[in-house]
Amino acid sequence: SLATALSSVALAQDISGKVVGFSQIGSESGWRAAETSVTRQQAEERGVDLKFADAQQKQENQIKAIRGFIAQGVDAILVAPVVATGWDDVLTEAKEAEIPVVLLDRGVDAPEELYLASVASDQVEEGRVAGQWLVDNVAGADCKVVELQGTVGSTPAINRKQGFEEAIAGASNITIARSQTGDFTRSKGKEVMEGFIKAENGGADICAVYAHNDDMAVGAIQAIKDAGLKPGTDILVVSIDAVPDIFTAIAAGEANATVELTPNMAGPAFDVLAAYWADGTEPEKFIITESKLYTSADDPAGEYERRKDLGY
Ligand code: AHR
Numbered sequence: 001s002l003a004t005a006l007s008s009v010a011l012a013q014d015i016s017g018k019v020v021g022f023s024q025i026g027s028e029s030g031w032r033a034a035e036t037s038v039t040r041q042q043a044e045e046r047g048v049d050l051k052f053a054d055a056q057q058k059q060e061n062q063i064k065a066i067r068g069f070i071a072q073g074v075d076a077i078l079v080a081p082v083v084a085t086g087w088d089d090v091l092t093e094a095k096e097a098e099i100p101v102v103l104l105d106r107g108v109d110a111p112e113e114l115y116l117a118s119v120a121s122d123q124v125e126e127g128r129v130a131g132q133w134l135v136d137n138v139a140g141a142d143c144k145v146v147e148l149q150g151t152v153g154s155t156p157a158i159n160r161k162q163g164f165e166e167a168i169a170g171a172s173n174i175t176i177a178r179s180q181t182g183d184f185t186r187s188k189g190k191e192v193m194e195g196f197i198k199a200e201n202g203g204a205d206i207c208a209v210y211a212h213n214d215d216m217a218v219g220a221i222q223a224i225k226d227a228g229l230k231p232g233t234d235i236l237v238v239s240i241d242a243v244p245d246i247f248t249a250i251a252a253g254e255a256n257a258t259v260e261l262t263p264n265m266a267g268p269a270f271d272v273l274a275a276y277w278a279d280g281t282e283p284e285k286f287i288i289t290e291s292k293l294y295t296s297a298d299d300p301a302g303e304y305e306r307r308k309d310l311g312y
Contacts, residue, residue, distance in 0.1 A: 013271075014047075015046050015047070015048055015273060015274045015277060016047025016048065017047060017049070018048050018075040018076065018273075018277070019051065019072075019074045019075050020043065020048050020049070020050055020076045020078060021050075021051045021069030021072070021078070022039055022043075022050055022051065022052050022078040022079075023053050023065040023066055023069070023078070023079040023080070024036055024055065024080055025057060025080050025106075026054055026056050026057040027054070028184045028185050029184050029213055029214070030214065030215055030241070030244070030245060031214070031215070031243050031261060031263060034243070034310065034311045034312045035080070035104070035105065035266075035311075036052075037311045037312075038263045038266060038267075038310070038311035039078070041311060042264070042267050042270055043266065043270070046274075051072070051074060055082065057082060057183075058082070059081075059082050059086060062082060063086075066079060066090050066093075066094065067090065067093065069099070070093055070097045070099060073097075074099060075273075076099060076100045076102065077094055077099055077100070077101045077102075078101075078104055079101060079102075079103060080103070080104040080105050080106055080265075081103060081107070081108050083151070083152075083154050084106070084107060084108055084109040084154065084158065085108075085109045087108045087110045087114070088111070088114065091114035091115060092114060094114075095114055100115075100116040100273065100276060101115040102115065102116055102117050102119065102272060102273065103115055103118040103119070104118075104266065104269060105120050105121070105156075105261075106120060106154055106156060107120060108155075116272065116273075116276060116283065117269070117286070117287060118285065119265045119266075119272070119287045119289070120265070120286070120289065121261050121262075121290070122288050123156045123158075123159035123163065124160075124162050124166070125291050126159075126160055126163060126259045127159060127160040127161060127163020127164035127165070127166070127240075128163040128164070128166055128167045129167075129291055129293050130163075130164055130167070130210060130239070130240060130257070130293075131163065131165070131166070131167025131168045131210070133238055133256075134167075134174060134238055135170075135171045135174065137256070138173065138207065141173060141207075142173050142207070143173055143175075143207035143208055144175055144177040144200070144205055144206055144207050144208075145175065145176045145206075145207065145209070146178045146179070146206055146208075146209050146210070147161070147164070147176050147178065147179035147210045147211075148181075148189050148192055148193065148209065148211040148212060148216040149161060149179060149181040150181065150183070150213060150216075151181065151184055156212060156213075156240075157212055160212045161179070161212070176210075177205070177206070178196050178199065180192050180195070182212075182216040182219065182220075184213050184215060184216060185219070186215040186219040188216070189211060189215060189217065189218070189220050189223075190222050190223045191219075191223075193223035194223045196209075197224070202227060203224065203227045203229045206235050207235065207236065208235060208236035208237070209235055209236070210238050210239070211238075212239070212240060213239060214239045214240065214241040214243045214246040214258055215241070215243070217237050217239035217246060217255060217258075218245050218249060218255075220237065221237060221249055221254050224237075225254075230254075231254040231255065232249070232253045232256055236256050237249070237254070237255040237256050238255075238256055238257045238258070239255070239258050240258060240259045240261060241259075241260070241261050242258045242259070242261065242303070242307075243312060244307040244308075247294075247300040247301070247304035250294070250295070250296050250300040251300040251301045251304065256295060256296070257293060257295045258294050259293055260290065260291065260292045260294060261289070262290065262310075263311055263312070264310070268287045268289075272284075272287065
């Protein structure tokens with residue numbers, strides 16, 4: 001009967017009591033902190049016992065944590081991989097122990113059969129959306145861009161650079177004058193932007209800053225102000241994440257655009273695991289989250305308020 005079918009679906013989705021290890025990168029950004037808190041909430045709602053390990057930005061710590069989870073015999077492992085390469089051995093160990101691994105928000109350069117699924121945005125698309133915003137908004141005027149890259153070797157840094165370059169490829173008026181890593185942090189974003197400003201005629205030659213995340217953009221905004229220039233006007237600011245602080249900056253006219261990255265990667269990851277545990281369903285390998293653009297036209301003050309419900 002329908003009732004039986006529905007109750008078996010409900011039962012199939014019950015994953016309470018499962019033990020899941022989560023190897024998180026660290027707390028480099030506001031977005032990362034939100035992802036951590038949303039993952040904890042999602043686990044709690046489902047009655048999952050989440051074992052949390054903070055790697056403090058180091059891959060070796062992540063590998064150690066994953067080995068620890070395997071030794072403990074957890075039911076599944078979530079990992080947000082700090083960089084793309086160097087995962088084959090530990091993922092093979094998890095596979096041999098028959099522990100499913102779901103990647104969160106960043107990708108790996110490893111055979112697909114070594115993990116059950118990946119929940120992430122299309123990071124090339126994020127870069128394209130940011131680049132297209134700039135193309136549309138400088139409307140043919142000459143524009144020298146400085147780029148604040150994310151963590152070296154991470155998929156968001158590689159892909160967001162590629163996507164942005166693709167978007168501006170047809171616009172000969174837009175060029176990337178300087179590009180350096182700010183490691184996804186506010187403090188490095190500020191420091192690197194100070195260097196760009198010095199090198200570019202006190203900032204007078206810079207038309208726009210493209211930051212691979214909002215935290216670096218917020219750091220850059222401070223550097224622009226310290227140099228006596230107006231962020232958002234003298235130097236356009238476009239970035240990725242859509243954290244509350246960037247909406248404050250957009251509302252104040254100090255930032256121009258951001259591309260949203262949902263911090264809820266764990267929800268879809270637990271859904272995938274629930275289906276897999278219910279009947280061995282092989283999930284879709286790549287679950288792609290949305291990449292929506294926000295500007296001053298999108299009620300930044302309201303978006304700031306709404307972020308509170310999203311785990312920020
Ligand atoms: O992997 C996602 C990126 O990591 C976020 O855009 C950034 O804020 C975080 O550090």
